[in-house]
Amino acid sequence: MKSSLTARLVRTLFFLIAATTATSMFIVEVFVNDVEDTILRLELKAEAEYFTEQLQQGRFQNLKTAQLEAVFLPEGEADAVMPEYFQSLSLPFSREIEVGQTTLLIYGEQLEAPDGKLFLAKDITIMESRENLVLLVLMGVAGLMLLIGFFVARTGAQYLIRPFRKLTHQVLNTVPGSLMEQIATDYRDQEFCDIAEAFNRFLFALEHHIEREKSFVKLASHELRTPLAVMSGALNVLEQRQSLSAADQKTLARIRRAMQTMRDDTEVLLELARSEAPEGNARTIVLQEIVQNTIDDLEHGNSAYSGRITVCNDSHRTRIKTQPALVRMLLRNLLQNALRHTHAGVEVRMIKNKISVRDFGPGLPSKITEHLSAIGAPRAIISTAGEFSNTTFGLLIVRLVCERLGWNLEIAQSDNKGTEFLIHFQNSA
Helix, strand or coil, X not given: CCCCHHHHHHHHHHHHHHHHHHHHHHHHHHHHXXXXXXXXXXXXXXXXXXXXXXXXXXXXXXXXXXXXXXXXXXXXXXXXXCXXXXXXXXXXXXXXXXXXXXEEEEEEEEEECCEEEEEEEEECHXXXXXXXXXXXXXXXXXXXXXXXXXXXXXXXXXXXHHXXXXXXXXXXXXCCCCCCCCCCCCCCCHHHXXXXXXXXXXXXXXXXXXXXXXXXXXXXXXXXXXXXXXXXXXXXXXXXXXXXXXXXXXXXXXHHHHHHHHHHHHHHHHHHHCCCCCHHHCXXXXXXXXXXXXXXXXXXXXHHHCCCEEEEECCCCCEEEECHHXXXXXXXXXXXXXXXXXXXXXXXXXXXXXXXXXXXXXXXXXXXXXXXXXXXXXXXXXXXXXCCCHXXXXXXXXXXXXXXXXXXXXXXXXXXXXXXXXXXXXXXX
């Protein structure tokens, strides 16, 4: 599941606030520590200069107070007489050490006049405890800033995304049709105004495209019905003359049946183009009869198809209430596609609530199977030349018809051993 833009903005803003907070806390900590170390070392250095002056004037005495200890070790004397934390130090020396629960800042310096070693120890335990308290306070402040930052990021993201949500809501509520409501362009931000205006231009162009398609369908409906009516009238004249032989009458009957099929297919194609649902044309049919009539038409129309289609009916006399013209168009396109792509036989099986059409050819290209199996409205299946081929156009009609009938189209197999289509329908008769 894809994350929302609001969540991404919240994460981004919170990350920036957290990074800024962490960087600020780190800089404050480094600065405080540096200031503390600098002050302590400067203080000890000043104390060392003071005691060196006392030594030169012969007035120095070892000193130990609550916070400071000063020891002078003349040259040649053993350092065992000094406290343990002064022993075995390599001079000059300046560092913090831990002695039990006490933190000492040790400073050691080699003197030439008088000749010896001067050691200073300053107790900074209280300062260290205060530093830890300051560190805890900083961590608390950082946590509070992060909590505030989270709410700021959330509120800021919702504020920033509000016009985008409004625009998205308007776009999602736009229903395709000949008259589509234009979306509002009264946004404060110019970018959203540009998006809204671009979408409105797209809607305007789409409305004109839909109007052109409707006009074309009306024109095609008239232009296709007129020659069919002329052909039907001519056939009636031939029959009324009663001058045809028995063979000619059979041929005439075949022409009339083909013309009727063409009339039905024309109506179906026009209905598909108009996206209409012709419920009034639904009637109860025997599935086996529709399948057999479609096979007979294909074999009579092309002698190369004769005898290549095998029918296996595992569910005899299956009756369904549907639109015969749509079912006939669906079966004809599936069978024609199978017969064109193999010189072997084609198997048709009628199982309970299912029709199987299988060939033994090289299989469908992956691009076509992906388009046919895609969820949602069928997309155009374009060949490599950028145009519809007989195969792609026929299979697109198959899917459109299945969607119109409420049936499911499944590609059960498509490899080098052949292709099998399964049509799942509901037996509502």
